[in-house]
Ligand SMILES: Cc1cc2nc3c(=O)[nH]c(=O)nc-3n(C[C@H](O)[C@H](O)[C@H](O)COP(=O)(O)O)c2cc1C
């Protein structure tokens with residue numbers, strides 16, 4: 001490490017989430033950086049997630065009273081001050097020595113909900129002890145139902161208020177950049193909830209969703225929906241919500257950007273259950289666009305990892321604060337004082 005890398009983080013220099021990545025990269029091992037930053041195969045979907053947001057233009061209204069902005073929402077019986085959650089990401093201890101404890105502290109300071117990954121490198125009880133904000137749990141189901149039931153009950157007992165069941169990962173994608181660096185967890189870092197190397201549950205089907213419902217006492221969301229037909233099946237299966245996600249382009253390359261997939265899913269779901277979205281959210285305007293096209297809330301993955309790597313808990317809080325402030329700016333400047341005011345009319349349609 002050179003002296004520049006050892007200087008304490010200066011979060012005051014951070015004005016947006018894009019500034020963060022090089023600062024974080026300088027403090028991460030090559031392996032950790034490649035793990036976080038990379039996508040699958042040729043990374044088309046990674047790029048499309050961003051390009052699709054950038055291509056959407058906004059259609060502002062003026063002379064609207066925006067002196068009282070209200071970003072609150074109610075989701076699965078929980079009151080959220082603003083519609084941005086921390087997406088589940090694995091292995092926080094490779095990003096920062098305090099790992100998931102720092103993430104939980106940072107989330108709490110920003111009053112954000114933290115969705116803990118099944119691949120947490122910190123036991124859930126330790127995270128729960130330091131968390132001052134709401135916790136949800138992301139579940140990778142194994143074929144071992146007794147194990148999965150115990151895990152769900154453990155997460156519930158630790159206060160996790162919802163279960164995000166990841167359904168887009170029967171196998172991992174072709175993660176070439178991870179392969180090139182020979183990604184592996186460093187000695188001494190373990191995943192207490194997934195003691196064995198990931199044995200993906202390739203045999204999961206909709207029947208397992210019925211079983212999950214019979215086991216869980218908290219709302220179940222299916223994470224990784226891109227196809228409106230699957231969104232329909234999710235509604236039929238009686239889950240509480242879905243997360244439109246392409247896993248940040250880390251699994252199947254050349255699937256569309258999530259914001260491009262959202263409108264058809266919104267149309268099919270027709271308000272029957274809440275839709276959340278992740279993938280490429282980096283600006284407050286991205287959050288506004290997702291809400292305009294039918295999302296109730298969004299989740300953020302990579303920027304949280306980079307915030308954690310650069311500044312620990314304070315870095316996580318900073319990422320959330322920046323996005324939240326930018327969302328408020330975007331609302332004021334488009335003349336939308338509440339989330340309910342952010343409807344499709346805020347999207348510029350060139351033929352109108
Ligand atoms: C480093 C990293 C680790 C991830 N680990 C998980 C995981 O353990 N479980 C999961 O369901 N999704 C995982 N994801 C996907 C995120 O939950 C989320 O879908 C995605 O990161 C959102 O896109 P964004 O990173 O562009 O914001 C991971 C993503 C990243 C970048």
Ligand SMILES: CC(C)CC(=O)C(=O)O
Nearest residue numbers: 090119169172198247250
């Ligand atoms: C350990 C992995 C399965 C976590 C994950 O979902 C990811 O890296 O995208």
